[in-house]
Amino acid sequence: MSEAPPSEPVEDDFEPDLRASPSYIDSPELRQEAYKAFVWVSVVGLAALAVYISQALLIIFGGLVFAAMIDGGARLIGKVAPLPRMVRVLLVMLGVVVFLVWLTLFAGDQIASQAAALPAIVQSQVETVFTWAATNGLAIEAANMQTIMGQLMSGVGTVTRALTGIAGGLTSMVLIVILGAYIALDPNIYERGVEWMAPRSERKELHVTLARMAATLRRLMAGRLVGMVIEGVLTYILLTGGAELIGIGTVPMAALLAILTGLLAFVPNIGAIISGILMVTVGFSGGTDMGLYTLFVYFFVQNLDGYVIIPLIAKTTVDLAPAVVLAAQLIMGLLFGILGLFLADPLIAMIKVALERRSERNQTLQNNARERRRRRRKKAMDRRNGA
Numbered sequence: 001m002s003e004a005p006p007s008e009p010v011e012d013d014f015e016p017d018l019r020a021s022p023s024y025i026d027s028p029e030l031r032q033e034a035y036k037a038f039v040w041v042s043v044v045g046l047a048a049l050a051v052y053i054s055q056a057l058l059i060i061f062g063g064l065v066f067a068a069m070i071d072g073g074a075r076l077i078g079k080v081a082p083l084p085r086m087v088r089v090l091l092v093m094l095g096v097v098v099f100l101v102w103l104t105l106f107a108g109d110q111i112a113s114q115a116a117a118l119p120a121i122v123q124s125q126v127e128t129v130f131t132w133a134a135t136n137g138l139a140i141e142a143a144n145m146q147t148i149m150g151q152l153m154s155g156v157g158t159v160t161r162a163l164t165g166i167a168g169g170l171t172s173m174v175l176i177v178i179l180g181a182y183i184a185l186d187p188n189i190y191e192r193g194v195e196w197m198a199p200r201s202e203r204k205e206l207h208v209t210l211a212r213m214a215a216t217l218r219r220l221m222a223g224r225l226v227g228m229v230i231e232g233v234l235t236y237i238l239l240t241g242g243a244e245l246i247g248i249g250t251v252p253m254a255a256l257l258a259i260l261t262g263l264l265a266f267v268p269n270i271g272a273i274i275s276g277i278l279m280v281t282v283g284f285s286g287g288t289d290m291g292l293y294t295l296f297v298y299f300f301v302q303n304l305d306g307y308v309i310i311p312l313i314a315k316t317t318v319d320l321a322p323a324v325v326l327a328a329q330l331i332m333g334l335l336f337g338i339l340g341l342f343l344a345d346p347l348i349a350m351i352k353v354a355l356e357r358r359s360e361r362n363q364t365l366q367n368n369a370r371e372r373r374r375r376r377r378k379k380a381m382d383r384r385n386g387a
Helices: 028-052 054-080 085-106 108-135 142-164 170-185 187-196 200-245 254-264 270-284 288-314 322-386
Strands: none
Touching: 028 054, 054 085, 054 170, 054 200, 054 322, 085 170, 170 187, 187 200, 200 254, 200 288, 200 322, 254 270, 270 288, 270 322
C-alpha cells in the first residue's frame, strides 16, 4: 500500500518559535538586564516628555481646578434648588460670564487706566524713599537704585498685565475655561477613563483616591473664593467709605487695589505681601495720613483673613504647612510664571491627598499581614496543644 500524503499544516495549530527570532536573547541574565534597561529608558523618556509638555499639563490641571469651582457651585445650588445637574452647572457658568461682562463694561475703563498709572506711582514713591534714605546718611548708588526699581517695576508689571492684558496667557486662560467647562458638565466620563487606564485590581483604590482628591479640591477652591471675595469687598469698602468717614478722602485706585487684593488672596503668603506693598505705596502717594491708613487697612484685612477666615476654611479643607506652600509657590512661579504661582497651592493639596491615601493603604496592608501572621501562629499553637 502506498503511504498517505502528509496532511497540510493547519494555520490555527501553528505555534511560532520565538527563539528563532533574531531579536531573541538566549541568555536569561541578558534578557533580565535588557528588560531593566528598557524600563529605565522608558522612565527617563516619560520624564523628558513631561518636561517638554509641562505647560500643557499645567493648563490641563488648571482646567481641573476651574471644573472643581464650577462643580462646587453646582453642588451649592443643588442644596437650595433641586435642579438637574446640567442646569445647575449652566447657571454657575452663566454667573461667571455675567460677572466678567459687568467687570468689562462698568469697571474696565477705570481699572485699565488705574493699572496703567500704577507703575508710575510706584516708581515715584520708590524714588522718594531712596532720596529720603540718601538724605539721612544711607549711601545708595544711583545704579543700584535703578536696578532695584527696574526689578520692582517688572514685578508690578507682571501683576497688572495679569489683570489687564494677559496677552501671552490669554490663550491659556481660554483653554482652561473650556477644559473646565467640559469636565464640569460630565466629570464621570473622564473619571472612568482615568480608572480604565489603571490595572483592574487597582481601579477601586484609584476611584477612592480620585473621589477624595475631587472633594478636597472643591473645598479648597470654595475656601479660596470665599476668602478672595471677603478680602476684595472689605478692602474696597475701607479704601472708599472708611477713608471718607475719617476725613482723608478716597484712596486713589481703590477699585484696582481691591481687585488685586482679592485676586492675590488666591495665592497664600506671596499674594498678601504683594498686595500690601502696592496698597501702602499708593496710599503714601496721597500723603502721610492716607499712607498710614492704608497700612492699617492692610494689617486689619490680613489679620482678619489669617485669624478668622483661614482657620474657619482650614477646618473643612486640607491643612498645608506654610513653608511647603511657599516653597512650591517659588518653584512653580519660577518655572511657569504667574499661572504656576496660582496653581501651586492646589497642586500641593492634591499631592498631599494622594500621599495620605497611599499611606493609609500601606497601613491597611500591613495590618492585614500582621493579622494573618497572628492567625497562623494561633492555629499552630492550637495544633501543638491538641497533639
